[in-house]
Amino acid sequence: MSKGRPDKHGLCGQIKLSKLQRRYGSFWPLIMGLCSLMLIFFGGVYGYMAVEGWTYLESFYMVLIALSTVGFEEVHPLSENGMVLTSVLLILGVGNFAFLIGSFTQILVEGRLQTVWGRHRVQKSIDKLTNHTIVCGYGRIGSIAVREIEREGLPVVAVEMGEELIPNMEEDEILFISGDATSDDVLTRAGIHRAKNLITALSSEAANVYVSLTARQLNPALNIVARANNESHINRLKHAGADRVMLPHTIGGIRMAQSVVRPAVTSFLELAVAGDGVELSMEELTLSDRSELCGKNLIESKIRQRFNVIIISLKHATGEVVFNPDAKTVLAAGDTVIAVGDRENLGNLWEVTS
Secondary structure (H helix, E strand, C coil): CCCCCCCHHHHHHHHHHHHHHHHHHHHHHHHHHHHHHHHHHHHHHHHHHHHCCCCHHHHHHHHHHHHHCCCCCCCCCCCHHHHHHHHHHHHHHHHHHHHHHHHHHHHHHCCHHHHHHHHHHHHHHHHCCCCCEEEECCCHHHHHHHHHHHHCCCCEEEEECCHHHHHHHHHCCCEEEECCCCCHHHHHHCCCCCCCEEEECCCCHHHHHHHHHHHHHHCCCCEEEEECCCHHHHHHHHHHCCCEEECHHHHHHHHHHHHHHCHHHHHHHHHHHHCCCCCEEEEEEECCCCCCCCCCEHHHHCHHHHHCCEEEEEECCCCCEEECCCCCCECCCCCEEEEEEEHHHHHHHHHHHC
16 A cells, blocks of 8 residues: 555545444444443453363353452462453453443433434334325425425425434424435435435535435335525436426525516415415325226316316326316326315315325
8 A cells, every 4th residue: 555545444444433423323332332341241251261271151150250240259260360361351341331331321311312212203103104205404495395294284204414403303393313314224214115205405415416316216216306506406416316306596586576577476376385374275186097087078077066176287197288278188097187276175176086
């Protein structure tokens, strides 16, 4: 190896160790203490076998007596080397036990054990979810996305790495995973193999690309929506696996402009989509192959007469989008209708389309 060049294997080892420390957090000292105790224990066993020539069982029993400090007599009289080994075992064992007790006490005092049990219950709830949405990042944009999805009564799981945002997620009483969204393990814990959608709203462009790429590999059928801060990154995110790419600042600017240019239209759309305090709502409904509407045109379906809703757009299973579809347009399985109407009536229409 040439001078000045870093040791590749050593660097990889440091990275893996750092990842383990981040993963186990405050429990890392406790885990290291237990590993040290096992090393001391079995080191002592093989030490007695080598120094005193005892059997494995005799050596095991002697180490157990020494580390537990119960005061039983030795298995056999000790040689001088055996006495030295016993003294070293006692010093290391007592010191290690003191370290373990201190680490465990710290966890109890800081309430982390309670937090772990709470997260265990959250994980059990997440494990029961299917067809849910995973939102990566609980910042300004991610938190809004989570609230909107919850408001629709749909299951959602947030993934956030920032420790400072954990109290916010706990206060909002949402299901969440604390960890790096770019990690396969974290996404698996969030139930990505059972999820229907994923929103990656991280502040880092590179992280959103990596999450999109990883998520697509883990679940090819996943619907992925990615955040971008720059138009030049849209193609990169789509190549990584994102189905849709959103630019929050662009959307915000367009909404503000439309509020000035077409205030009435903007107000109507806000009411229809948000539906806060009003009965009017806008919904997209996909026809299943079991729907009674399949094979009928809009006149024959009598959607307007039966449900008192208006079909403003139709997206065929082929991807073709038709605005204000003709009354003779035939509905087929996989088609998605965009309807406006009363929430209750839209719910009745959903029962017919599903």
